[in-house]
Amino acid sequence: MKIISPGKQYFSRRSFLKTSTGAAAGFALLPDIIPARLFGADAPGKKIQVAQIGCGRMGHSDLVNVMNEPLARVVAVCDLDSKRVAVAKKIVEDYYSSRGESAVNVKTFHDYHDVLASPEIDAVVITVPDHSHALLAIKAAIAGKHIYVQKPVTYDIAEAIGLRRAVEAKGVILQTGSQQRSERPWRSFRAASEAVRNGRIGQLKTIKIGVGLDRPSGRKPAPMPVPNNLDYERWLGSAPEQPYLEDRVHPQNDPGGRPGWITTEDFGLGMITNWGAHHVDIAQWAMGQELGGPGTIEGHAQFMKNDAWTVHTTYHVEMLYPQKVRVILDNKFPVGIQFEGDDGWVFCTRGEDSDDARPPLRASDKKILAPLGENAIRWMPSKTHHGNWLESIVANRQPIAPIQQSARSLEACAAAWISMKLKQKLTWDVATERFVGNEAANKLRYRKARKPEYDFQLMLQKAGIA
Numbered sequence: 140m141k142i143i144s145p146g147k148q149y150f151s152r153r154s155f156l157k158t159s160t161g162a163a164a165g166f167a168l169l170p171d172i173i174p175a176r177l178f179g180a181d182a183p184g185k186k187i188q189v190a191q192i193g194c195g196r197m198g199h200s201d202l203v204n205v206m207n208e209p210l211a212r213v214v215a216v217c218d219l220d221s222k223r224v225a226v227a228k229k230i231v232e233d234y235y236s237s238r239g240e241s242a243v244n245v246k247t248f249h250d251y252h253d254v255l256a257s258p259e260i261d262a263v264v265i266t267v268p269d270h271s272h273a274l275l276a277i278k279a280a281i282a283g284k285h286i287y288v289q290k291p292v293t294y295d296i297a298e299a300i301g302l303r304r305a306v307e308a309k310g311v312i313l314q315t316g317s318q319q320r321s322e323r324p325w326r327s328f329r330a331a332s333e334a335v336r337n338g339r340i341g342q343l344k345t346i347k348i349g350v351g352l353d354r355p356s357g358r359k360p361a362p363m364p365v366p367n368n369l370d371y372e373r374w375l376g377s378a379p380e381q382p383y384l385e386d387r388v389h390p391q392n393d394p395g396g397r398p399g400w401i402t403t404e405d406f407g408l409g410m411i412t413n414w415g416a417h418h419v420d421i422a423q424w425a426m427g428q429e430l431g432g433p434g435t436i437e438g439h440a441q442f443m444k445n446d447a448w449t450v451h452t453t454y455h456v457e458m459l460y461p462q463k464v465r466v467i468l469d470n471k472f473p474v475g476i477q478f479e480g481d482d483g484w485v486f487c488t489r490g491e492d493s494d495d496a497r498p499p500l501r502a503s504d505k506k507i508l509a510p511l512g513e514n515a516i517r518w519m520p521s522k523t524h525h526g527n528w529l530e531s532i533v534a535n536r537q538p539i540a541p542i543q544q545s546a547r548s549l550e551a552c553a554a555a556w557i558s559m560k561l562k563q564k565l566t567w568d569v570a571t572e573r574f575v576g577n578e579a580a581n582k583l584r585y586r587k588a589r590k591p592e593y594d595f596q597l598m599l600q601k602a603g604i605a
Contacts, residue, residue, distance in 0.1 A: 176483060362382035377590075386447035
């Protein structure tokens with residue numbers, strides 16, 4: 140059996156010093172990113188001290204998932220909305236109290252800089268709006284914190300490249316929230332992609348992807364006063380200056396409600412990156428293109444107008460990958476991924492389709508999904524996504540969804556969005572991570588921050604990261 144590793148492993152400070160000819164050289168080259176308490180004979184009894192940054196709908200999910208992992212201890216929560224901080228603090232304290240602990244006290248933070256400056260915090264879970272992923276994650280990497288960041292890993296292509304550089308320069312462990320790569324709760328994606336990678340459907344020809352559809356809110360843009368509990372200036376971050384609209388931020392009276400920023404283009408690019416980051420990631424994994432990408436992209440879409448929300452609605456995108464594999468995204472496809480080859484097809488999705496009682500994993504022939512043989516290619520073991528991240532921190536190795544691969548998934552999705560915006564067929568150079576002969580498209584790889592303090596490139600330069 141051949142296990143596909145996500146990439147290179149990092150040496151721990153201890154193992155590096157044992158093999159280095161000079162201890163001084165070891166201290167100069169490697170930061171002390173692995174807390175000493177995680178090593179030694181009593182390591183299994185120790186905990187990785189984790190802070191949650193961003194305490195909205197997905198933040199609550201991440202909180203519970205991390206607390207359920209025996210390697211972790213959530214010690215702090217942080218959000219720019221004081222209401223959300225209070226709710227998150229209660230969730231964590233109630234969780235540990237329900238397990239028999241007394242006098243549980245979780246620290247709260249308003250400013251994530253204070254979280255990153257805390258020496259007792261080893262790792263952070265970043266669950267903020269897409270447009271702030273890169274800046275927070277880059278600063279966390281520079282601070283030497285291990286990172287779990289929700290997908291899409293960044294807002295645009297230049298940010299993904301910058302975050303990859305920061306993580307590699309600082310040697311921290313970053314897991315992208317592409318949880319479809321892990322066994323729980325959706326094993327269908329691993330099974331389907333392993334079947335494709337092992338040639339069970341013959342020569343792969345076409346991949347059809349459905350990522351759902353956003354619809355207009357039906358409400359006009361309606362500026363309103365900023366709530367006293369929200370630091371809107373910092374929440375806006377790198378995005379263009381604009382008045383506060385609850386429709387474009389998050390619901391004030393429903394912590395678990397779907398936030399409006401997901402459907403507002405200044406903060407997220409719509410379903411093409413929202414769910415696209417999940418499904419395109421699996422498609423590239425199955426193809427063996429997890430460090431590659433398409434050669435050409437051609438798309439068109441309708442975008443919301445005169446509405447509180449601004450992202451695309453209907454869409455159709457075609458991307459051509461090596462070996463002439465066509466990847467097609469269309470809003471008419473069921474949510475999920477269908478791989479089609481010379482010898483059949485396999486389909487995977489998260490659960491039973493809302494209008495379809497068929498199982499989430501199905502194929503044209505049951506033989507396609509039969510158990511793989513001893514010499515088959517298999518993915519890295521990963522029972523739970525947060526658990527894989529924590530185990531990777533302790534083992535000092537790459538997790539199952541590292542930045543090197545999630546950056547490439549983001550690039551493909553963002554390139555699709557750029558093609559949709561420009562209504563042009565684009566040629567993508569995987570090696571240079573730029574569009575060929577199209578400066579209008581290349582300009583959309585990067586969005587200038589509205590203020591220097593929110594500019595990730597200035598942050599990289601200050602840290603000496605090229």
